Amino acid sequence: MSEPHSEDNTSEPRLTQPPEPKLTLSPALETHEGLSVAELRDLWMILAPHERAEAFRLLPRPDAEDFFLELNARDHAELVLALPADQQRAWMRLLPPDDAADLTQAAPASERERLLGLLDEPTRKEVNALLAYAEDAAGGLMNPRFARVRPEATVDEAISYLRRQARERLETIYYVYVLDEQQRLRGVVSFRELFSAAPNRRMSEIMHSDVVTVRDDQDQEAVSHVFSQHGLAAIPVVDVLNRMKGIVTVDDIVEVVQEEATEDIQKVGGMEALDAPYMTISFSRMLRKRAGWLSALFIGEMLTATAMTYFEDEIAKAVVLALFVPLIISSGGNSGSQATTLVIRAMALEEVKLRDWWRVGRRELAAGVALGSILGTIGFCRIVLWQAITPTYGKHYLLVAMTVFGSLIGVVTFGTTAGSLLPFVLRRLGLDPASASAPFVATLVDVTGLVIYFSVASFILRGALL
Amino acid sequence: MSEPHSEDNTSEPRLTQPPEPKLTLSPALETHEGLSVAELRDLWMILAPHERAEAFRLLPRPDAEDFFLELNARDHAELVLALPADQQRAWMRLLPPDDAADLTQAAPASERERLLGLLDEPTRKEVNALLAYAEDAAGGLMNPRFARVRPEATVDEAISYLRRQARERLETIYYVYVLDEQQRLRGVVSFRELFSAAPNRRMSEIMHSDVVTVRDDQDQEAVSHVFSQHGLAAIPVVDVLNRMKGIVTVDDIVEVVQEEATEDIQKVGGMEALDAPYMTISFSRMLRKRAGWLSALFIGEMLTATAMTYFEDEIAKAVVLALFVPLIISSGGNSGSQATTLVIRAMALEEVKLRDWWRVGRRELAAGVALGSILGTIGFCRIVLWQAITPTYGKHYLLVAMTVFGSLIGVVTFGTTAGSLLPFVLRRLGLDPASASAPFVATLVDVTGLVIYFSVASFILRGALL
Numbered sequence: 001m002s003e004p005h006s007e008d009n010t011s012e013p014r015l016t017q018p019p020e021p022k023l024t025l026s027p028a029l030e031t032h033e034g035l036s037v038a039e040l041r042d043l044w045m046i047l048a049p050h051e052r053a054e055a056f057r058l059l060p061r062p063d064a065e066d067f068f069l070e071l072n073a074r075d076h077a078e079l080v081l082a083l084p085a086d087q088q089r090a091w092m093r094l095l096p097p098d099d100a101a102d103l104t105q106a107a108p109a110s111e112r113e114r115l116l117g118l119l120d121e122p123t124r125k126e127v128n129a130l131l132a133y134a135e136d137a138a139g140g141l142m143n144p145r146f147a148r149v150r151p152e153a154t155v156d157e158a159i160s161y162l163r164r165q166a167r168e169r170l171e172t173i174y175y176v177y178v179l180d181e182q183q184r185l186r187g188v189v190s191f192r193e194l195f196s197a198a199p200n201r202r203m204s205e206i207m208h209s210d211v212v213t214v215r216d217d218q219d220q221e222a223v224s225h226v227f228s229q230h231g232l233a234a235i236p237v238v239d240v241l242n243r244m245k246g247i248v249t250v251d252d253i254v255e256v257v258q259e260e261a262t263e264d265i266q267k268v269g270g271m272e273a274l275d276a277p278y279m280t281i282s283f284s285r286m287l288r289k290r291a292g293w294l295s296a297l298f299i300g301e302m303l304t305a306t307a308m309t310y311f312e313d314e315i316a317k318a319v320v321l322a323l324f325v326p327l328i329i330s331s332g333g334n335s336g337s338q339a340t341t342l343v344i345r346a347m348a349l350e351e352v353k354l355r356d357w358w359r360v361g362r363r364e365l366a367a368g369v370a371l372g373s374i375l376g377t378i379g380f381c382r383i384v385l386w387q388a389i390t391p392t393y394g395k396h397y398l399l400v401a402m403t404v405f406g407s408l409i410g411v412v413t414f415g416t417t418a419g420s421l422l423p424f425v426l427r428r429l430g431l432d433p434a435s436a437s438a439p440f441v442a443t444l445v446d447v448t449g450l451v452i453y454f455s456v457a458s459f460i461l462r463g464a465l466l
Numbered sequence: 467m468s469e470p471h472s473e474d475n476t477s478e479p480r481l482t483q484p485p486e487p488k489l490t491l492s493p494a495l496e497t498h499e500g501l502s503v504a505e506l507r508d509l510w511m512i513l514a515p516h517e518r519a520e521a522f523r524l525l526p527r528p529d530a531e532d533f534f535l536e537l538n539a540r541d542h543a544e545l546v547l548a549l550p551a552d553q554q555r556a557w558m559r560l561l562p563p564d565d566a567a568d569l570t571q572a573a574p575a576s577e578r579e580r581l582l583g584l585l586d587e588p589t590r591k592e593v594n595a596l597l598a599y600a601e602d603a604a605g606g607l608m609n610p611r612f613a614r615v616r617p618e619a620t621v622d623e624a625i626s627y628l629r630r631q632a633r634e635r636l637e638t639i640y641y642v643y644v645l646d647e648q649q650r651l652r653g654v655v656s657f658r659e660l661f662s663a664a665p666n667r668r669m670s671e672i673m674h675s676d677v678v679t680v681r682d683d684q685d686q687e688a689v690s691h692v693f694s695q696h697g698l699a700a701i702p703v704v705d706v707l708n709r710m711k712g713i714v715t716v717d718d719i720v721e722v723v724q725e726e727a728t729e730d731i732q733k734v735g736g737m738e739a740l741d742a743p744y745m746t747i748s749f750s751r752m753l754r755k756r757a758g759w760l761s762a763l764f765i766g767e768m769l770t771a772t773a774m775t776y777f778e779d780e781i782a783k784a785v786v787l788a789l790f791v792p793l794i795i796s797s798g799g800n801s802g803s804q805a806t807t808l809v810i811r812a813m814a815l816e817e818v819k820l821r822d823w824w825r826v827g828r829r830e831l832a833a834g835v836a837l838g839s840i841l842g843t844i845g846f847c848r849i850v851l852w853q854a855i856t857p858t859y860g861k862h863y864l865l866v867a868m869t870v871f872g873s874l875i876g877v878v879t880f881g882t883t884a885g886s887l888l889p890f891v892l893r894r895l896g897l898d899p900a901s902a903s904a905p906f907v908a909t910l911v912d913v914t915g916l917v918i919y920f921s922v923a924s925f926i927l928r929g930a931l932l
Contacts, residue, residue, distance in 0.1 A: 174640060195629045196629065228721065250716045250720060254719060257727070265734060269807020277812065278809070279817050293804075294800055295841065302845075327771050330795075334764075338760065341736070346745065370757075371757055439799070
């Protein structure tokens with residue numbers, strides 16, 4: 001391993017003043033005493049790229065190496081590009097091929113060729129092979145360096161062979177993979193099994209031949225389901241001919257799981273997924289991600305104004321009806337939001353599949369009637385009670401209370417059922433079910449809620465108020 | 467390892483008919499041909515406990531063992547308790563101590579003592595030690611079996627010692643931990659390093675002494691942050707005196723991450739976290755989890771009816787105002803929902819800390835003004851355009867359009883700012899920020915939205931419509 005940079009870097013010109021001071025920096029950075037690793041980790045999110053590079057270069061070398069290996073692809077790319085050109089090579093070569101590939105993908109297109117040129121020849125070949133895969137496919141996640149042995153090797157031979165392999169190029173050795181001459185995956189032996197097996201037994205005798213694998217073009221979300229289903233530390237990646245290409249380790253999957261959960265949560269909250277940490281995404285990019293959905297929802301919500309126009313005469317005759325409009329439609333929205341969130345999450349965890357739509361819909365219909373009755377009863381009591389204290393709702397208050405009761409059952413039942421089925425519809429259409437966000441369902445339910453409310457009102461109040 | 471059950475279980479009385487047939491089962495189960503592992507995995511979620519046990523007992527033994535080890539704690543407990551008493555011991559003993567502890571915790575309190583009694587003496591001691599920890603603390607997650615060596619051992623001694631340890635009781639060997647006589651953690655050597663080191667070097671020479679550890683009483687969410695920060699496959703768990711108690715492996719953390727994300731998504735959707743898969747939770751339990759929040763939101767939302775009552779005269783004079791009520795308040799709710807979701811997720815990923823509230827609030831205030839102006843402009847154009855096509859809004863339509871424009875800026879700005887700050891307030895109060903759900907924020911914003919709308923209206927329309 002080459003030396004990334006010397007601890008004494010007085011020969012390097014230091015920035016005596018950060019050129020674009022966006023924020024008040026910690027006093028340590030300003031006085032050039034340097035931050036500790038813990039301090040740097042803590043301040044990382046709020047430092048500008050050149051400040052990060054500055055603080056990073058002041059770290060003692062072993063700390064800097066540990067810190068560097070912890071970073072994600074985006075930070076890797078930004079940091080390496082912010083370092084002086086003569087230091088970039090050493091840091092690029094510190095990375096295993098899968099991380100080097102991710103760094104390259106996260107860097108601006110114009111820099112990629114140059115960054116790849118910094119690698120040594122065999123690693124560059126490995127990285128180029130990885131770059132051929134989509135970033136979110138198993139092939140884009142995998143590490144091409146894994147422990148491999150031949151079926152006819154004995155346990156003792158395998159252990160001493162692995163000791164040589166480990167010295168050169170292994171990253172992780174949880175499992176030893178048994179490959180034939182065509183590099184086809186024949187079996188797997190866990191390290192624990194290899195270690196505890198009798199020294200003279202052959203790999204073909206102790207290996208498991210029913211190996212859990214993923215295909216190199218499989219989506220990362222599907223890969224993460226294979227991990228949570230089998231609880232393995234690493235899964236081999238094979239191509240269509242069962243030739244082994246690399247391994248995906250479970251620590252890569254933690255990041256995938258976090259990423260997918262973040263995307264889902266942001267969609268449930270009613271926006272495009274940001275694809276970047278909140279504190280570092282630029283204001284204008286964040287605004288675009290949010291304004292799109294918000295405008296679409298707004299335009300959808302305009303239908304409520306249209307619907308209300310139809311009921312303008314009813315409102316003019318019975319202003320009391322207008323008072324409960326926000327209460328009624330928000331109850332539909334809230335219950336729909338619960339139902340859609342439950343189904344979206346259950347789908348993401350594969351607890352619920354497309355074919356379950358009927359069972360889910362039936363269950364949510366029942367839940368909607370139950371929840372609607374609860375809210376309807378509370379609403380009914382509220383109106384009767386209020387009227388007893390201060391007469392607010394006129395002499396027909398009982399009819400108004402019944403209207404609210406009936407509408408709530410209808411609106412909540414509709415909201416719950418529609419909210420639970422919308423993710424199925426989206427998935428059936430090949431769209432992301434998580435787009436059936438709480439605000440999307442609320443908007444859908446608002447218009448219908450108004451129609452239900454005014455229909456119930458005109459049925460119950462006809463002859464009395466209307 | 468004892469034999470869990472023989473493949474030929476004709477001596478066992480079989481259920482010829484499931485006693486409580488809730489669902490139509492697959493024909494294979496009904497005809498007692500047995501399911502394959504893949505089929506069982508696929509149908510697992512929709513099978514009742516006795517059906518699961520039945521199908522499980524028909525699996526060939528190696529498949530059954532693999533399948534059993536993949537299950538989560540809840541399913542472990544349910545399955546073991548559904549098996550005949552004479553088979554329970556063998557399956558309990560198949561589990562490593564951390565999984566046995568989780569199973570015990572997931573079982574009904576009345577069964578726990580008996581289940582523990584099925585374990586062998588040393589494992590029972592380990593399990594009892596684990597049960598002393600809270601389920602969601604590092605101590606409750608850890609495996610007490612890890613690879614340990616003395617600082618003075620040589621590499622060759624360590625490898626042959628580990629080969630003996632592996633035979634008896636090791637689960638995973640990603641790292642070798644160097645402990646002194648008092649069981650205090652002195653250093654760590656990765657397996658790769660151990661394998662590639664010169665045979666005669668001592669552990670104390672090759673070990674890293676700055677070990678990343680977690681405390682046994684640390685919360686699992688904090689542990690998952692340590693994992694994603696350092697990208698390690700396993701982290702040692704130590705007590706207050708730095709004595710090593712066990713290891714947490716990254717595959718346990720994948721489950722933690724999924725669990726925490728599910729809780730957050732469900733809270734964002736406006737309900738209590740279910741704590742159980744959607745398809746298996748009982749209808750009444752699910753209803754309770756949802757009805758509580760829904761009723762609380764409903765009672766909060768009743769304030770809108772109260773607020774509307776204050777503006778009853780305005781509505782009676784200008785019914786046109788009522789038409790835009792749903793549009794205005796839902797825009798506040800949607801923008802607040804976006805902001806709160808972003809901040810909740812950024813907090814969960816530790817991208818945003820409590821002290822950042824001012825920077826986040828300022829940013830969201832700016833975003834709110836921008837988003838409000840966009841929606842306001844769309845709303846303004848919509849009213850003017852509609853009026854040109856069919857005169858709907860009377861001769862003062864321009865004033866109405868200006869009211870809507872101004873209100874939207876106010877409501878969206880308020881919604882965005884309040885939505886972004888609410889998670890900070892909740893965290894400051896020691897509550898879960900994820901409770902600042904989209905519906906919660908929407909309810910909060912609805913009342914304020916009405917007040918803003920009618921205030922703007924009475925300012926702009928005074929003398930004209932009001």
